[in-house]
Amino acid sequence: MSGARRSALLCAVTLLAALPVTTGCPPPPKKPTCGWLAESPEPGAGRLAVLVDVSTSTRSASGLGSPDYPTALRGRLEQAVGAQRTVAISPFSGPSGNLSLTTRVTNWKEQATNPKNLEGKRDDAADCLTDDVRQARQTTPGPGGTDVLRAITQAAAWLRADPKAPTRELVVATDGLVTHGCADLARSTSRGEQEIDAIVTECLKGELGGNDLDGITVTMVGVGHPSADQPMPSTAQARWLSDLWAALCGAAGATGTPEAVAVPDTDTAGTVPAPNESVQDPPVRLGTDAVAFSLSAALFDTGGWTLRPEAAPLLTAIAVQIRSRPYTRVVVQGYADPRGGDVDNQTLSENRARAVADALAADGVRSPQPRGMGATRTCFNGTPVPATETSDAGLQCLRRVDITAS
Incomplete structure (x- = not known):
């Protein structure tokens, strides 16, 4: 059987199987004359x-x-x-x-x-x-x-x-x-x-x-x-x-x-050619530089890691800022002042970081990473606190949780 006859027979069989009342092959889509x-x-x-x-x-x-x-x-x-x-x-x-x-x-x-x-x-x-x-x-x-x-x-x-x-x-x-x-x-x-x-x-x-x-x-x-x-x-x-x-x-x-x-997206694979691997263009991220926030220990119960009610709106505002930009990494670091023992300071800093990370996650921040940093002698802005400083007010900037999104 010739190729032409075989194609004609295949077309007729296909149509008979799908549409018994139709005969012949449908005409191809009309191509405009340009x-x-x-x-x-x-x-x-x-x-x-x-x-x-x-x-x-x-x-x-x-x-x-x-x-x-x-x-x-x-x-x-x-x-x-x-x-x-x-x-x-x-x-x-x-x-x-x-x-x-x-x-x-x-x-x-x-x-x-x-x-x-x-x-x-x-x-x-x-x-x-x-x-x-x-x-x-x-x-x-x-x-x-x-x-x-x-x-x-x-x-x-x-x-x-x-x-x-x-x-x-x-x-x-x-x-x-x-x-x-x-x-x-x-x-x-x-x-x-x-x-x-x-x-x-x-x-x-x-x-x-x-x-x-x-x-x-x-x-x-x-x-x-x-x-x-x-x-x-x-x-x-x-x-x-x-x-x-x-x-x-x-x-x-x-x-x-x-x-x-506005422009829609293609919904058919192959409609647009894939990127040429030999052509390397730098991605444009539009301001994904790291941004940092710091929370005072006053937002926690004294010596504990339960967030007080007034912390909720502050953390929600931070979460919204993080979600509005294409950040891919969020780190939550807890700190303590050096007056307590090393073990207590580490536990306190870890648990406070975890409490803040959990609150951010509940507000839609993806996979915040809590880290307990223990005691510190440096404030959020980089200012060191002298070892001679022992007052509660003077050490307040050391008892905090820092949030960094990048």
Whole structure:
């Protein structure tokens, strides 16, 4: 039996087993015709540039949990098609941010006169652009980190190339986690407006021009949303990151404030290629520097380790601060003043550390590690207490529990 006959028979048998009333094989999904879109840009048409971040931080090993940029951008692409804009789509990664633009002229109204055919052309254009985004997502990332800002300034040059364009819009699908250039966040503390102002000032020294985005509307899609394999910014950190990009775009003259659009995750393995193991990008943790708290022994019963009621709200507040950042290690250290015996001091410090660790765990802190440190002669701030000091008040800073999250 020939290969063709065997395939036809197999198809018929499969269909008969699943759907007895159906005959023949279903037609393959219709693939849009895109050749008519691949034209030179027309002067005077609105322009849309779409940048797709393909750096390591946007890719999970399985593909599951990677930002689904084609789905997130679909509505924006349909709007551009409806307005018959010229659309340029490019992946970017690496420190150069070099773009490889795929340009489409979406003049679907000129392709037919029949209303049904026109509708089909419009849908084909949106499908083709979505496929371009999907294809861009398959691009192998470049080495050496990510420079989103450099890619943005290159796309802006294309948007300004037609002085007659009535609209200029830039959409950047990225987690916003820069690891190269003036906005490098690999060691950022993400601590408020002061750091944002400093980054903007540094970028304006040469990497960002005050007029680079004049007349351009900027939309950021997926800022603060890396792949599932990366450190995930907290809500506060993601908000800080959005504020940073708003400040950078505003400093370059962008129209309005960049809209931070949410992005779904991929739910099919293999949809996005796995990270290239030869490309090593530093992870961006956004301010996971160690933070420390100290609790006075006054929160315990005298000579004991039972927490007093007034300790509960204080520990809950500390637990919330720890939970709001991506800390992976929490150590609880108990101390005693040197007046008691070594054994008693060790037991007291261990039990007080354990009591605090248990309270933090009850408030949602993962696996706090209690440690009894015994007696000490140094306060929480590093100030030593003289050996001649024996008063209860003078030794108070030694009787404490310290909490360190990192």
